[in-house]
Amino acid sequence: xxxxxxxxxxxxxxxxxxxxxxxxxxxxxxxxxxxxxxxxxxxxxxxxxxxxxxxxxxxxxxxxxxxxxxxxxxxxxxxxxxxxxxxxxxxxxxxxxxxxxxxxxxxxxxxxxxxxxxxxxxxxxxxxxxxxxxxxxxxxxxxxxxxxxxxxxxxxxxxxxxxxxxxxxxxxxxxxxxxxxxxxxxxxxxxxxxxxxxxxxxxxxxxxxxxxxxxxxxxxxxxxxxxxxxxxxxxxxxxxxxxxxxxxxxxx
Numbered sequence: 001x002x003x004x005x006x007x008x009x010x011x012x013x014x015x016x017x018x019x020x021x022x023x024x025x026x027x028x029x030x031x032x033x034x035x036x037x038x039x040x041x042x043x044x045x046x047x048x049x050x051x052x053x054x055x056x057x058x059x060x061x062x063x064x065x066x067x068x069x070x071x072x073x074x075x076x077x078x079x080x081x082x083x084x085x086x087x088x089x090x091x092x093x094x095x096x097x098x099x100x101x102x103x104x105x106x107x108x109x110x111x112x113x114x115x116x117x118x119x120x121x122x123x124x125x126x127x128x129x130x131x132x133x134x135x136x137x138x139x140x141x142x143x144x145x146x147x148x149x150x151x152x153x154x155x156x157x158x159x160x161x162x163x164x165x166x167x168x169x170x171x172x173x174x175x176x177x178x179x180x181x182x183x184x185x186x187x188x189x190x191x192x193x194x195x196x197x198x199x200x201x202x203x204x205x206x207x208x209x210x211x212x213x214x215x216x217x218x219x220x221x222x223x224x225x226x227x228x229x230x231x232x233x234x235x236x237x238x239x240x241x242x243x244x245x246x247x248x249x250x251x252x
Contacts, residue, residue: 033144033154037061046160047071051080053152058082065160070130085159088127097125099249100170101141102235106191107172107181113149122180123170124162136162191233192251199226201252204243 030052037048041063051058058077066072071084086094104121111119121141129135137159144154171182192200195216202212209223216223227239236242246252 029144030154033156034059034061037156040158044160046158047074047085049082049085049155049157049159051082051155051157053080053154056080063160068129068161069127080155082157088129089125090128093126095248096169097123097139099245103170103191103249104141104172106233108143116143116145116149118174118176120173120175121170122166122173124166124168125159136166138162138166191249192230192246196226196230196233197246197252199223200230200239200242200246203227203239204247204252 030050033050037050037059038061040046040048041061045064047063047066047069048061049058050061056079058080060074060076060082062072062074066074069085069088071088074084077083086097089097100121100123104119108116108119120143121139123139123141125137125139127135127137138161140158142156143152144156145151146153168182171180173180198216199212202215207215209220209227212218213220213223230242231237231239234242234245236245243252
C-alpha cells in the first residue's frame with residue numbers, strides 16, 4: 001500500500017483529540033460493548049471494532065464478512081485505529097475517511113450534551129478484497145461518551161457489504177429522529193468560523209500576517225490567534241497543511 005504521510009500525521013492528531021482526558025476505565029461498559037460486538041458480528045456477519053480511548057486499544061469481532069477481506073483472524077490492535085482494515089483502502093480513501101470523521105467529531109462536539117449520543121456517522125468506503133477486486137463497503141461509527149458527556153470513551157465501528165444504493169460519501173444520522181445530514185461544505189461550518197475561513201483563504205494565496213491584517217482591518221495579533229485556532233481545529237501541524245485539508249473538505 002502507498003504510504004500517505006499526510007494521513008498518518010493527521011490520524012495521530014485526531015488520535016490525540018479523541019483521547020484527551022480519557023483516563024477513566026469502565027471495564028463493565030467495555031465488556032458490555034464487546035458482548036454487543038460479538039453478537040452483531042455473529043448475527044449480521046459484519047466486522048465490529050470497539051476502540052478503547054483510555055487504553056489506546058481496539059477489540060475486533062470478525063464476522064463472516066471478514067473472510068471476504070482476508071482478515072478473518074483479526075482480533076486486536078494496540079491502537080484506537082483498525083490498521084489492518086485501513087490497509088485495504090487507498091491513501092485517498094483513508095484521507096476521505098479521516099476528513100469525514102473529523103467533520104463528525106466537530107459536529108457532535110457542538111451538540112447539547114444530552115443529544116451527543118443520538119448521532120452516528122455513515123460512510124461509503126472503497127476496499128480491496130482478499131481476491132484483489134474493489135468493492136464498496138458500508139461503514140457505521142458511533143461514539144460512546146463518559147458519564148459527563150464531555151469525552152469520547154469508546155468508538156464502535158461496523159463494517160459490512162454495501163447492499164443498497166447509498167448516495168453521497170458520508171452522512172450524519174440522528175438515530176432518534178431518523179433525520180440525516182450529508183457532510184457537505186455547509187455541514188462543515190462548525191469546524192471553522194467565517195473569519196477563520198477568510199484568513200485561511202488569504203494564507204492560501206501567499207499573504208503574510210501583516211498583509212492579512214491590513215486587508216481585513218484587524219490586528220496582526222488577531223491574525224496569529226486565528227492561525228492557531230485553525231491549526232488546532234483542523235488538527236494539523238501548520239497552515240500549509242491546513243490549507244490542503246481545508247481544500248479537501250471544501251472549506252476554502
